[in-house]
Amino acid sequence: MKDVRTAAVSAVIALLCSGAAQANGQAVAPLQDRAGQAVGEVRFTESPHGLLVYVSAKGLPPGPKGIHIHQIGTCADGDKGFVASGAHLNPSGKKHGLMNPEGPDAGDLPNLIVHADGSVEVELFTTLASLTGLGGRAALLDDNGAAVVIHENRDDHITQPIGGAGARRFCGVVKATP
Numbered sequence: 001m002k003d004v005r006t007a008a009v010s011a012v013i014a015l016l017c018s019g020a021a022q023a024n025g026q027a028v029a030p031l032q033d034r035a036g037q038a039v040g041e042v043r044f045t046e047s048p049h050g051l052l053v054y055v056s057a058k059g060l061p062p063g064p065k066g067i068h069i070h071q072i073g074t075c076a077d078g079d080k081g082f083v084a085s086g087a088h089l090n091p092s093g094k095k096h097g098l099m100n101p102e103g104p105d106a107g108d109l110p111n112l113i114v115h116a117d118g119s120v121e122v123e124l125f126t127t128l129a130s131l132t133g134l135g136g137r138a139a140l141l142d143d144n145g146a147a148v149v150i151h152e153n154r155d156d157h158i159t160q161p162i163g164g165a166g167a168r169r170f171c172g173v174v175k176a177t178p
């Protein structure tokens with residue numbers, strides 16, 4: 001009896017460990033500009049009520065810039081403006097905009113405010129998304145992945161489809177941290 005119980009406990013521990021190896025609750029999206037130059041990174045940390053989003057980037061025009069999670073994990077088409085990353089992460093089909101009564105979509109985030117020297121560093125939090133579906137929230141690390149996109153202009157948080165944020169300047173594919 002004792003041996004059976006020990007074996008069961010070992011099996012549970014093995015399961016927990018294999019889960020941890022697949023996703024340790026952290027992910028990173030190295031940011032690139034349209035020419036493929038490294039311009040910063042976004043780090044994600046899973047937590048009980050949402051996703052912590054740390055952003056560090058340089059080389060942007062000063063002022064407010066829209067930043068979103070897009071639904072396809074590719075940044076391979078910088079020469080075409082990163083359109084291959086698709087629309088926003090939005091499995092529940094909500095309207096875009098943190099201030100939209102019919103929103104927000106799961107990829108929505110507050111604006112970045114870029115300093116005069118073109119740099120930005122900030123920690124954001126979203127209750128709308130997750131890395132692997134924790135709490136039933138939209139998953140970044142699903143079959144087609146996800147990308148973080150920083151746009152040319154401010155997101156007004158209400159206009160469809162992206163709050164008037166304009167062209168896609170920076171892009172980063174979200175990858176689980178080993």
Ligand SMILES: [Cu+2]
Pocket residue numbers: 066067068069070088149151162165
């Ligand atoms: Cu966007």
